[in-house]
Amino acid sequence: xxxxxxxxxxxxxxxxxxxxxxxxxxxxxxxxxxxxxxxxxxxxxxxxxxxxxxxxxxxxxxxxxxxxxxxxxxxxxxxxxxxxxxxxxxxxxxxxxxxxxxxxxxxxxxxxxxxxxxxxxxxxxxxxxxxxxxxxxxxxxxxxxxxxxxxxxxxxxxxxxxxxxxxxxxxxxxxxxxxxxxxxxxxxxxxxxxxxxxxxxxxxxxxxxxxxxxxxxxxxxxxxxxxxxxxxxxx
Amino acid sequence: xxxxxxxxxxxxxxxxxxxxxxxxxxxxxxxxxxxxxxxxxxxxxxxxxxxxxxxxxxxxxxxxxxxxxxxxxxxxxxxxxxxxxxxxxxxxxxxxxxxxxxxxxxxxxxxxxxxxxxxxxxxxxxxxxxxxxxxxxxxxxxxxxxxxxxxxxxxxxxxxxxxxxxxxxxxxxxxxxxxxxxxxxxxxxxxxxxxxxxxxxxxxxxxxxxxxxxxxxxxxxxxxxxxxxxxxxxxxxxxxxxxxxxxxxxxxxxxxxxxxxxxxxxxxxxxxxxxxxxxxxxxxxxxxxx
Numbered sequence: 001x002x003x004x005x006x007x008x009x010x011x012x013x014x015x016x017x018x019x020x021x022x023x024x025x026x027x028x029x030x031x032x033x034x035x036x037x038x039x040x041x042x043x044x045x046x047x048x049x050x051x052x053x054x055x056x057x058x059x060x061x062x063x064x065x066x067x068x069x070x071x072x073x074x075x076x077x078x079x080x081x082x083x084x085x086x087x088x089x090x091x092x093x094x095x096x097x098x099x100x101x102x103x104x105x106x107x108x109x110x111x112x113x114x115x116x117x118x119x120x121x122x123x124x125x126x127x128x129x130x131x132x133x134x135x136x137x138x139x140x141x142x143x144x145x146x147x148x149x150x151x152x153x154x155x156x157x158x159x160x161x162x163x164x165x166x167x168x169x170x171x172x173x174x175x176x177x178x179x180x181x182x183x184x185x186x187x188x189x190x191x192x193x194x195x196x197x198x199x200x201x202x203x204x205x206x207x208x209x210x211x212x213x214x215x216x217x218x219x220x221x222x223x224x225x226x227x228x229x230x231x232x233x234x235x
Numbered sequence: 236x237x238x239x240x241x242x243x244x245x246x247x248x249x250x251x252x253x254x255x256x257x258x259x260x261x262x263x264x265x266x267x268x269x270x271x272x273x274x275x276x277x278x279x280x281x282x283x284x285x286x287x288x289x290x291x292x293x294x295x296x297x298x299x300x301x302x303x304x305x306x307x308x309x310x311x312x313x314x315x316x317x318x319x320x321x322x323x324x325x326x327x328x329x330x331x332x333x334x335x336x337x338x339x340x341x342x343x344x345x346x347x348x349x350x351x352x353x354x355x356x357x358x359x360x361x362x363x364x365x366x367x368x369x370x371x372x373x374x375x376x377x378x379x380x381x382x383x384x385x386x387x388x389x390x391x392x393x394x395x396x397x398x399x400x401x402x403x404x405x406x407x408x409x410x411x412x413x414x415x416x417x418x419x420x421x422x423x424x425x426x427x428x429x430x431x432x433x434x435x436x437x438x439x440x441x442x443x444x445x446x447x448x449x450x451x452x453x454x455x456x457x458x459x460x461x462x463x464x465x466x467x468x469x470x471x472x473x474x475x476x477x478x479x480x481x482x483x484x485x486x487x488x489x490x491x492x493x494x495x496x497x498x499x500x501x502x503x504x505x506x507x508x509x510x511x512x513x514x515x516x517x518x519x520x521x522x523x524x525x
Contacts, residue, residue: 048417074419086414088407099407099418102400152419 001026001187002047002078002156007056009039009046016042018211019056024156027185029178031198031219033233034208040191041083043208044158047189048080049073061155075103079154083161083191085145089134093125096133096144100151118147121177139170146177156187163194175201195233199223207232238493241370248369250489252378254482255385256447259440261462261469261477262389263433269472270409270429272330273322276337278437279459280344285310285438286450287348290357299362303442307435314434318427326426341455348452359445381443388439389478392432396474405429409472464504468511470518479520483507 002024009017017039024030032040045051047058049070058066065073070080079100088096097118101111119126122143128136133144142162149157159178163171171194178188178201192198198205199219207215209232217228264278289306293299321336363380366373396402408415408425416422440458441450448454465484469476484504491500511519 050413050417069423070413070416071419071421074417080417082414082417086411088410088414090410091403091406095403095406098400098403099415099420102403103419148418 001028001061002189003059004043004047005057005059007043007046007053007058009042009051009053011042011051016051016211017046017053020046020208020211020213021056022206022213022216024187024189026155027182027187028204029182029188029190029202031202031205032189032191032208033195033198033205033229035233038208039211040208041160044080044160044189044191047073047158048078050080074100074152074154077152077155078158079149079152079156080158081145081149081160081162083164085141087133087136087141087144087148089132091133092130093133093136093144094129096148097125097151100148103152114151114153118150121180122147122173139166142166142170142174143177146174150181154186156189157181158189160191161193162190163192163197171197195229242493243490245369245372245374246489246493247486248374248379250486251482252382253489254485255382255389256440256444257461257465257485258478258481259385259388259436259443260458261465261481262392262474263436264462265466265469265472265474265477266392266429267433268466269474270405270412271322271326271426273333273337274330274463275430275433276334276459277317277341277344277455278337278433278462279455279457280341280348281310281314281434281437281455282441282444282458283348283450283452283455284313284344285441286359286445286454287352287357287441287452288438289442289445290359290450291352293359299359299442302359303439306438306442310438311431311435315427315431317434318430322430323423323426341459345452345455352452354452356449356451357445358449359442361446377446381447384443385440388436392436393474401428461504464508468507468519470521473518473521476518476520480518483519 004020004022006019006021007017008015008019020039020043032043034040042051046053049068052067056066057064060076060078065076088099097115101114124140125144125147128140133141136144146162162174166174175197181188190198190202199222202219205217205219205222206213215228215232222228260278260282264275267273267275285306288309289302292305293302296302317340321340322333325332325336361375361377363377365376367376396405404415404420404425407418407420408422412422465480466477468484469478469480484507487503487507488500491503
């Protein structure tokens with residue numbers, strides 16, 4: 001469904017991605033692992049149209065989306081949950097959700113159903129729906145960032161380090177929501193530092209090193225044999 | 236020579252009226268700065284353009300309110316066109332490029348006005364001609380109406396921003412342009428719309444101000460400068476702060492002109508600007524950052 005072919009991306013003059021190629025099938029959860037600074041977040045941004053690839057192609061559902069504007073990609077069904085969450089701090093929780101919900105073709109019944117779904121998954125967001133996003137705790141902001149992406153009813157979510165800095169109880173809530181989204185048929189491209197969680201929720205894993213994908217494996221195989229993990233992550 | 240209570244009351248009313256017209260100009264300027272980091276040096280010239288379009292329309296129709304509406308709509312369209320052609324391509328570049336671009340637009344608008352309407356001032360007739368007694372003065376109702384009308388437009392803008400989808404889009408884009416785009420908000424369209432709204436408010440100020448001070452081809456620079464001072468004092472991009480600062484500075488100038496000539500009273504606003512930049516550079520009317 002989503003595929004990157006030989007994507008090269010620069011930030012100014014520094015060459016970050018040196019030809020990344022990977023694929024995510026419809027409804028598949030794919031993990032993207034690697035040490036800090038190897039270009040995992042840049043890979044997600046290159047898909048989302050936030051950094052324009054200098055070379056290579058990004059295709060989504062058979063269509064070339066390289067260089068398309070982010071708001072058009074969001075309408076096509078690609079959602080991005082950034083590492084730093086980027087909650088609209090001065091907007092209320094409900095208004096944060098409405099940034100993705102107020103779009104053409106969503107009737108009142110469907111709006112309510114979508115809101116109910118995220119409020120069921122994250123009850124704390126219902127309690128705080130009229131509170132400013134900036135007043136939420138780090139974990140609550142992460143939930144809001146995921147809930148906000150869900151408002152777009154995406155076909156794929158680009159999920160960047162959702163468990164970073166969270167308490168264990170919150171981590172297990174994130175795990176649950178990834179499972180729920182997966183059961184609904186949403187594909188996820190997951191960047192994580194939490195290796196056990198990534199192995200648990202993903203079907204396949206890509207390993208990145210210095211701006212390229214070096215290796216891919218089934219998560220099930222990696223769970224049984226840690227040698228590859230050790231080789232690429234040193235853990 | 237002592238200052239009498241009557242004079243203070245009169246200057247308070249004057250300060251509030253001037254402050255509301257200035258607030259109308261400054262809210263557009265601060266809205267535009269907040270959402271696209273563009274300091275629009277042509278903002279005062281949009282006031283001027285609105286004044287001339289209003290004067291021309293009024294000459295043709297004889298109706299002030301029609302003139303106000305036509306000026307606002309015309310300048311909104313001009314503003315949208317300017318944004319798309321000169322500012323959109325510069326988004327995300329060095330702020331200096333947008334300063335130069337809007338400065339260039341300012342010159343073009345001034346020269347266009349000179350060519351089209353000539354160097355002499357146009358005075359618009361007051362749509363409300365009544366007077367009321369304010370101590371020893373016959374105070375025009377129109378001035379009071381101007382303040383109320385400006386307040387109503389600002390209030391409408393506030394409601395527009397607080398309620399409804401477009402308000403959410405504008406506030407979200409103001410806070411985080413990139414995340415807003417990733418949420419499917421058409422950011423380029425939001426930018427153009429906000430510029431058009433700001434331009435329409437500037438044009439409305441120009442028409443409202445027409446009967447008070449007249450419309451001249453060079454009036455823009457003064458409006459840009461005053462609105463810019465107010466926006467800095469109120470906290471860049473902060474709508475409420477700009478409105479409070481407009482009223483605050485206009486009142487100070489009005490009181491100062493009790494002691495010195497009105498031309499010298501303008502110095503007060505520069506003093507406030509300098510003090511603000513020295514001691515509270517984030518703006519006078521914003522909460523202290525934690």
